[in-house]
């Protein structure tokens with residue numbers, strides 16, 4: 253059974269209906285009993301029955317006994333439905349790092365898989381970070397999260413990957429001063445090869461993978477190559493942070509609630525060549541849905557400053573904080589998995605780095621960010637959006653960068 257069935261929220265709806273029915277039956281049952289006692293089993297015309305007739309009295313007794321049994325069965329069934337969901341095992345690699353530290357409490361609080369879904373956390377890091385990792389585990393225990401059913405903190409990749417349903421790959425080798433791009437790529441290729449093999453062998457069937465560590469799209473591609481039994485639709489990378497940044501910029505510009513802004517798109521690579529596109533984005537207003545371009549009424553801003561602000565937001569945060577984005581990255585990781593597993597709201601899409609099937613003329617075999625909708629644990633690329641010349645050029649440019657990254661990664665194998 254695919255594990256995503258565990259997440260169907262409709263269960264609780266079913267429980268509510270049955271409990272309501274049960275409540276009705278129980279009320280009816282007591283009403284009948286009281287009526288019987290009060291009337292001293294003489295006048296039951298109120299139920300349309302003449303119980304002076306002995307056979308009618310027998311029928312009533314039979315109905316009551318049947319109702320009682322039926323009530324017991326319903327109660328038993330509703331208890332079964334109320335049985336707590338099986339915990340889902342979530343792996344976070346690089347869990348002692350900045351994003352990891354922000355992410356694990358969010359998962360344990362239900363922000364990733366919902367407020368009724370128990371979780372077991374597997375945290376992986378490398379030997380030099382082991383003490384810090386143990387500290388994170390202590391804090392998770394101290395926080396007494398009701399949904400948290402177990403924590404594993406380890407440097408053993410096999411132990412970390414054992415039976416995981418969801419793998420969030422945050423650990424990676426950062427670019428250090430003076431390092432060539434190829435050297436960083438080579439380090440990450442080697443990490444992602446090893447971790448892919450461990451997931452391939454030890455993760456649960458239908459494990460869903462989200463790669464966050466940079467270069468996120470290409471790390472995800474390497475992972476896909478070395479975990480061939482994990483379906484390609486189950487390997488994705490994070491561009492939801494860029495998507496959320498784009499929503500945030502539009503909401504600031506228009507002074508509207510960010511939740512009213514919908515359907516921006518991040519095309520391509522999680523890098524400064526990404527293309528944040530608002531051509532199909534809308535804002536919910538008191539006069540109905542309006543297009544972002546119409547409301548902003550400043551194409552020059554949308555085609556230049558807006559795009560570069562989103563593309564370079566990571567750098568701006570490093571400059572301000574002296575550290576890279578962690579809180580927003582962790583939150584975006586929760587959004588990504590949440591929507592993938594539980595579905596996107598009707599009429600809304602999100603951006604995810606997914607395996608290209610050639611949609612919108614993007615070379616198949618790249619992990620490229622597309623607009624997607626999700627339903628029952630499956631993402632699907634939104635089709636049929638009109639692409640103008642300006643967008644086409646930007647979408648191809650970021651695809652070209654991914655083609656080059658892929659070639660560089662292949663040369664490191």
Ligand SMILES: NC(=O)c1ccc[n+]([C@@H]2O[C@H](COP(=O)([O-])OP(=O)(O)OC[C@H]3O[C@@H](n4cnc5c(N)ncnc54)[C@H](O)[C@@H]3O)[C@@H](O)[C@H]2O)c1
Pocket residue numbers: 345346347348349350351352376377378381422423424425426443463464465466467468490491492493494522576577578581
């Ligand atoms: N896709 C995105 O939107 C996005 C956003 C922000 C950051 N990032 C990337 O996410 C990654 C993590 O960022 P951070 O700020 O948490 O970095 P960080 O340096 O604070 O943490 C990285 C952690 O990974 C660990 N690590 C290194 N090699 C490992 C391995 N082989 N196995 C397991 N763990 C390993 C490190 O020990 C460290 O604890 C970086 O690559 C960063 O560039 C991506």
